[in-house]
Amino acid sequence: MKKIGILLILLILLGFVMPVGTWYGPPTNLGPGTDNTHCLALEDFDKDGYIDIAVGNFGGQNVVYFGDGDGTFDSRQVNIGGGTDLTRAILACDVNDDTWVDIIVGNGSGTQNYIYVNDGDGTFDITSYSFGTGTDWTYALAAANINGDTFTDLAVGNIGQQNYVYLSDGVDNPYDTPANEIPFGLPGPQYGNTWDLVLADMNDDTFLDLVEANHQTKNHVYLGNGTGSFGAAYGLGQHDFGLSIEFTHSLAVIDLNGDTILDVVEGNDQGQNRARLGIGTGAMGTSYAFGPVDDRTQAVALADVNGDTHLDVAVANGRSNPEQNKIYLGNGDGTFGDSWNVGSGDASWDIRFEHFNSDALIDIVVANEGQNYVYLNMETTINNIATLFDTYTFFVAGDNAYCTDVLGSAKIAFGLARGGTSGNPEGRTDLILTTTEHDTGNLIPVGGPGINPIADEFDGYFGITWNYDPGAIPPVFQIFAEGYTLTLNLNDYPGEDICIVYIAEHNNRNVMLVWGYGWRGTYAGSAYIGDPSKWALHTGAHMLMIRWIDGNGDGLVQMGEIAVEQSV
Numbered sequence: 156m157k158k159i160g161i162l163l164i165l166l167i168l169l170g171f172v173m174p175v176g177t178w179y180g181p182p183t184n185l186g187p188g189t190d191n192t193h194c195l196a197l198e199d200f201d202k203d204g205y206i207d208i209a210v211g212n213f214g215g216q217n218v219v220y221f222g223d224g225d226g227t228f229d230s231r232q233v234n235i236g237g238g239t240d241l242t243r244a245i246l247a248c249d250v251n252d253d254t255w256v257d258i259i260v261g262n263g264s265g266t267q268n269y270i271y272v273n274d275g276d277g278t279f280d281i282t283s284y285s286f287g288t289g290t291d292w293t294y295a296l297a298a299a300n301i302n303g304d305t306f307t308d309l310a311v312g313n314i315g316q317q318n319y320v321y322l323s324d325g326v327d328n329p330y331d332t333p334a335n336e337i338p339f340g341l342p343g344p345q346y347g348n349t350w351d352l353v354l355a356d357m358n359d360d361t362f363l364d365l366v367e368a369n370h371q372t373k374n375h376v377y378l379g380n381g382t383g384s385f386g387a388a389y390g391l392g393q394h395d396f397g398l399s400i401e402f403t404h405s406l407a408v409i410d411l412n413g414d415t416i417l418d419v420v421e422g423n424d425q426g427q428n429r430a431r432l433g434i435g436t437g438a439m440g441t442s443y444a445f446g447p448v449d450d451r452t453q454a455v456a457l458a459d460v461n462g463d464t465h466l467d468v469a470v471a472n473g474r475s476n477p478e479q480n481k482i483y484l485g486n487g488d489g490t491f492g493d494s495w496n497v498g499s500g501d502a503s504w505d506i507r508f509e510h511f512n513s514d515a516l517i518d519i520v521v522a523n524e525g526q527n528y529v530y531l532n533m534e535t536t537i538n539n540i541a542t543l544f545d546t547y548t549f550f551v552a553g554d555n556a557y558c559t560d561v562l563g564s565a566k567i568a569f570g571l572a573r574g575g576t577s578g579n580p581e582g583r584t585d586l587i588l589t590t591t592e593h594d595t596g597n598l599i600p601v602g603g604p605g606i607n608p609i610a611d612e613f614d615g616y617f618g619i620t621w622n623y624d625p626g627a628i629p630p631v632f633q634i635f636a637e638g639y640t641l642t643l644n645l646n647d648y649p650g651e652d653i654c655i656v657y658i659a660e661h662n663n664r665n666v667m668l669v670w671g672y673g674w675r676g677t678y679a680g681s682a683y684i685g686d687p688s689k690w691a692l693h694t695g696a697h698m699l700m701i702r703w704i705d706g707n708g709d710g711l712v713q714m715g716e717i718a719v720e721q722s723v
Contacts, residue, residue, distance in 0.1 A: 430443045560678075567681055632645060650708070
């Protein structure tokens with residue numbers, strides 16, 4: 156068969172889109188694209204079993220988008236508030252103990268804060284209550300039963316004003332009893348500049364404490380005694396952490412290193428983010444920096460994204476300046492290492508993890524100035540091929556590739572198009588693949604490692620090996636991967652051939668290897684994986700071991716002659 160050196164002209168089509176992430180698929184739009192969303196609250200507000208999303212907009216209409224259970228939020232929505240609120244904090248909690256989740260809104264720029272009571276059907280248009288002074292600059296909200304009376308209490312963090320705990324009286328407007336308003340934090344005239352609050356038991360005395368993130372003021376842990384009072388002003392103690400020059404805009408509190416003591420992840424604007432390990436008294440001990448030194452981080456969120464039992468951290472960067480959002484993989488000791496991108500550079504204010512569809516994988520929602528997005532977690536599996544290789548994808552063949560490798564690439568390209576990809580893969584040989592494309596692109600190397608150095612390279616990354624032994628009885632060629640073996644009796648070649656199709660993630664992009672012993676095996680694998688009707692047959696699998704047998708003796712590859720021997 157004639158070999159070629161100039162390759163894949165047939166596959167080079169218009170379009171160049173940077174990748175949106177690794178395991179997270181192309182974004183789904185949430186909202187009209189003209190929002191100025193600063194905060195998010197996630198709950199099942201209508202009790203249909205699907206997570207809904209409440210978005211708080213600064214100077215626009217606050218909205219609840221109801222989940223459809225498949226990762227979309229387009230069938231129903233309801234408005235919250237008057238449409239011109241300057242919302243900086245939004246919180247979902249049951250304030251009146253009726254089992255329906257209500258919404259609390261904290262507004263900035265000296266405007267009134269509100270509680271919107273769930274009407275018992277997921278709407279919020281009958282009862283609302285105000286709280287606070289009406290001229291607060293509220294940036295932070297946290298709710299829990301602080302004093303042990305079964306009612307949900309509220310901690311409110313303000314900018315340049317006194318912070319308060321509002322103890323619920325359990326009747327009508329739960330936070331309107333003056334005697335139940337307890338100040339905390341820095342007193343006047345300097346006050347604090349509180350951007351985030353977390354209620355958690357930081358010293359393991361069974362009482363909730365307040366962890367406070369401040370803008371250009373030290374952060375604090377205020378110890379509580381179960382009455383609603385917090386900090387040194389009540390003789391309860393407090394601990395500072397961070398620097399007075401830092402702009403800490405977000406906190407997450409959780410045990411990062413498995414010692415049962417709560418730790419803190421600190422998201423800083425114009426500074427380096429940090430994980431701070433607790434020592435069990437409420438004070439912070441060892442700290443570890445992660446990410447660039449000058450991120451504009453507005454929110455942090457924690458979850459085990461990759462299933463290794465270690466918590467990973469997502470950071471929302473940018474506020475009014477587009478920056479790259481990222482996920483940093485946790486090492487289980489309070490440090491974070493490898494990262495990958497979420498989105499392509501947004502002006503982001505908030506980020507949350509949740510399950511938005513029926514799989515067990517954790518998804519992401521991002522609040523932006525402009526278009527808000529939902530990213531579904533898409534495993535690197537056969538059934539997710541259209542998503543994994545949706546954009547910024549390159550077919551790669553060896554410079555001495557068989558022409559059938561090119562035709563096989565075309566088979567896969569047409570299959571991706573039929574399967575719903577939005578971008579068209581471009582074609583490269585290993586010699587014309589640029590360094591940037593090699594290092595950042597989603598790659599589909601087609602053709603055996605003997606003629607395709609890129610396939611050989613990624614075989615090494617993924618632990619795929621082969622054995623060619625013409626002196627064995629019978630002579631064999633074997634492919635080994637993940638403990639599985641695919642063997643070809645060379646006495647049966649060329650009437651029989653084998654191929655491996657292997658999908659995996661490597662350095663923040665997706666790679667699919669398609670190669671066989673001979674060109675017929677490679678073409679058989681390309682034809683099979685290029686048929687979208689086959690993808691659902693291998694849901695959850697990332698590797699196929701394929702055998703082709705020339706049943707009619709014509710020397711050509713037909714779909715009916717292709718069999719999958721292993722789907723892993």
